[in-house]
Amino acid sequence: MSVAETMPAASANVSGGPRVARGLAERWRGWGPMVVAPIAFVALAPATWPHWACMWGIAFAIYFGAKWLTWRRPVQPRVSAARSFGYLVAWPGLDAVAFLEPRDAKSCEQVAAPSRGEWSFAAFKLALGATIFFGLARLAPVVELPYLTGWIGMIGLVLMLHFGLFHLLSCAWRRAGVDAAPLMDWPIAATSMSEFWGRRWNRAFRDLAHRFLFRPLTPRLGAAGAMVAGFAFSGVVHDVVMSWPAAGGYGGPTVFFLIQAAGMLVERSRVGRRCGLGAGWRGWLFAATLLLATSPLLFHPPFVLRVIVPFMHAVGAL
Numbered sequence: 001m002s003v004a005e006t007m008p009a010a011s012a013n014v015s016g017g018p019r020v021a022r023g024l025a026e027r028w029r030g031w032g033p034m035v036v037a038p039i040a041f042v043a044l045a046p047a048t049w050p051h052w053a054c055m056w057g058i059a060f061a062i063y064f065g066a067k068w069l070t071w072r073r074p075v076q077p078r079v080s081a082a083r084s085f086g087y088l089v090a091w092p093g094l095d096a097v098a099f100l101e102p103r104d105a106k107s108c109e110q111v112a113a114p115s116r117g118e119w120s121f122a123a124f125k126l127a128l129g130a131t132i133f134f135g136l137a138r139l140a141p142v143v144e145l146p147y148l149t150g151w152i153g154m155i156g157l158v159l160m161l162h163f164g165l166f167h168l169l170s171c172a173w174r175r176a177g178v179d180a181a182p183l184m185d186w187p188i189a190a191t192s193m194s195e196f197w198g199r200r201w202n203r204a205f206r207d208l209a210h211r212f213l214f215r216p217l218t219p220r221l222g223a224a225g226a227m228v229a230g231f232a233f234s235g236v237v238h239d240v241v242m243s244w245p246a247a248g249g250y251g252g253p254t255v256f257f258l259i260q261a262a263g264m265l266v267e268r269s270r271v272g273r274r275c276g277l278g279a280g281w282r283g284w285l286f287a288a289t290l291l292l293a294t295s296p297l298l299f300h301p302p303f304v305l306r307v308i309v310p311f312m313h314a315v316g317a318l
Contacts, residue, residue, distance in 0.1 A: 030072035031212075034065030038240060052311035055245040062237060064088075066208055070096040078102065083178075091173060091180055092166050095207040098179040111179050114171040122171055126164025132156030134317050142309070142318055150304035153312045162202065192283040193264045193290065205234065224265060231261035238298065248302030256297040263290045 038061040045057055067088055079100045087099050133156030140149040166183050173180035183203045190196035198206060209230040217226035235254030243249045267277035267286065276282040312318045 030069040033068045034062060037061035037065045042244075050310055050314070051245045051247070051306045052308070052314060055241060055307050055311075058245060059241045062241065066094055069212065070094050070208065071100075086173075086178075091169060092204055093170075093180060093183055093207065094204040095181075097211075098181075099173075101179060111174050111177050113175055119168070119171050122164060122167035124164075125159055125167065129156045129159025129161070129164050133160060133312075137312060137317055146309050147301055147304055149318070150308040150312070151299070153308055153317060154299060154304070156317075190284065190287055191280055192278045193260060193267055193287045194278065195283075196287050196291070197260060197264070209234065227264065228258070228261045231257040242298075242303045242307070243300070246300075246302040246306045248306070249300030252297040252300040256294050259290070259294050259297075263287070 038058050041057050041061045042054075045054060049057075071084060071088060079102070083100055083102075087096060091099060093099065133153055137149055137152045137156065140152050142149040163184050170180050170182045181203065185200045185203070187196060187200040190200045213230045213233055214226045217229050220226075221229060232254065235257035238253035238257070239250065242253055243251070263286070266272045267283065272278060277286045309318070
């Protein structure tokens with residue numbers, strides 16, 4: 001083969017290099033703050049800060065990095081400053097495409113306004129969570145059973161925030177005509193692992209992982225590989241937020257999420273479908289058993305005892 005015959009191929013590779021680089025840069029554009037913010041916090045946070053303060057600081061750093069990522073790359077070309085401000089500081093969800101979509105008076109009718117019953121139910125969950133966190137937790141034997149006390153506190157905190165306050169914010173935004181669906185959708189009713197993680201539990205993180213990890217990685221890894229990668233990413237994030245501030249339990253959250261991915265693969269397998277693990281009471285039992293049995297890996301003792309219980313003392317819950 002002559003030199004002349006090899007030149008076109010070489011020229012194509014050279015010209016293709018910048019295109020590949022630009023494509024990779026575009027794909028990962030906006031991820032910087034999500035990676036740099038928690039590292040900066042860890043580097044700058046005073047060593048005297050309690051474990052719980054470090055946990056909240058890292059969590060907010062990663063959260064606002066995710067907010068920037070989703071806001072920085074919206075599909076909508078023109079978004080008002082007021083809508084962007086509302087998305088960044090007054091809505092915990094991460095579906096920027098839906099939230100930032102411009103709507104006129106006519107299209108606002110497409111967003112279902114919350115009923116009085118939904119408002120009341122959201123307020124009830126907030127009140128119930130506060131009662132558990134600030135009231136019921138005091139009745140637990142914190143000295144003898146601090147891990148149980150911490151679990152009661154976590155249940156109350158999740159009810160207050162994810163099920164209560166965030167639901168009220170969803171109601172307020174939908175009342176204003178903004179597409180802001182509740183982040184929680186009766187997780188206890190999920191009849192499969194796929195339904196639990198894909199639709200019913202914390203849609204914010206699901207929206208982030210689906211848009212920025214699952215869809216970009218599927219052509220390279222396949223649907224199953226991209227799904228496992230998304231769960232692994234979630235595990236690493238939770239390890240950074242929970243295990244590092246607690247100075248223990250490292251790897252537990254990552255293993256927890258990898259087990260959830262394995263559970264989804266099992267229920268989607270030929271054997272899983274034959275056993276009915278993806279629907280009905282069998283699917284519900286399979287999902288509930290796997291979640292409850294592995295939850296101590298996620299909420300491991302160092303996190304509960306060194307972060308949650310001291311936080312409850314700090315805010316007057318104990």
